[in-house]
Amino acid sequence: MAEPIASAHGLELHRLLPKHVMPFYENLSDENRLEFEQYYKFDPLEAILSILRDPMVFAITKGEEVLSITGLHDGAMWLLFNKNLRKNRVSFFRASPVLVDYYHHFYEDIHCDVWVKNEMICQWLAKLGFKAIGVYDREGTDEQFVRFVRCKKPETNIFSMMTRPVMH
Numbered sequence: 001m002a003e004p005i006a007s008a009h010g011l012e013l014h015r016l017l018p019k020h021v022m023p024f025y026e027n028l029s030d031e032n033r034l035e036f037e038q039y040y041k042f043d044p045l046e047a048i049l050s051i052l053r054d055p056m057v058f059a060i061t062k063g064e065e066v067l068s069i070t071g072l073h074d075g076a077m078w079l080l081f082n083k084n085l086r087k088n089r090v091s092f093f094r095a096s097p098v099l100v101d102y103y104h105h106f107y108e109d110i111h112c113d114v115w116v117k118n119e120m121i122c123q124w125l126a127k128l129g130f131k132a133i134g135v136y137d138r139e140g141t142d143e144q145f146v147r148f149v150r151c152k153k154p155e156t157n158i159f160s161m162m163t164r165p166v167m168h
Contacts, residue, residue: 005058006102008095011088013102016057016069021048024059024066027082035115039143044080056106060099062088070099075107079121093124100128104152116144125150 004012014020025045036044048069051057057071067088070079077100085092103110112130114121126132130148137144 004061006098008098009091010062011067011091011095012061013099014059014061015055016052016059018052020059020061020066020069021045021052024048024069024080024082027084029081029083029085031118032080035118039115039138039141048080060092060095062091067092072103072106072110075110077103077110077112093127096124096128100150108152110150112148113145114148116146122146122148 002014004014006013025048028044033044036042036047040047051071054071054073056073057069059066060068060070065084066082067085068079068081070077072078100110110130112125114125116122116135122132125148128150130150132146133149134147135144136147
């Protein structure tokens with residue numbers, strides 16, 4: 001496998017590749033399947049295939065297994081999980097700050113909308129420093145989502161905002 005973009009606690013972040021799609025889809029979590037069925041009304045395989053070539057879509061792996069597919073679009077972070085994530089949740093939770101820090105290289109503010117029925121994801125985001133800023137209903141449905149936002153900390157900026165000339 002190619003060199004990972006990032007790694008932590010036995011997990012690696014890779015660009016999503018075609019070889020990741022079918023094994024992941026066949027083991028997609030029941031929660032994600034339910035969300036696609038009840039809320040999005042869209043086939044999860046079609047959704048994954050439609051974003052396969054997006055440069056901001058990644059696979060989080062443990063060995064050869066894809067535990068999660070994640071992406072960032074206009075500052076919106078999203079994740080899909082496989083059924084084995086629960087067995088690897090401690091490693092995943094511990095490695096998650098590395099993912100969020102990586103995403104902050106691209107966006108100062110990251111937001112994430114979570115279906116209210118995904119309580120575990122809401123708790124995970126809160127532990128990562130995301131703040132719930134509101135609950136909203138999807139137009140024309142009874143489905144509710146929680147909007148979470150996380151802002152990049154000023155001390156993590158690697159660029160000086162006050163540059164000055166240096167004489168040699």
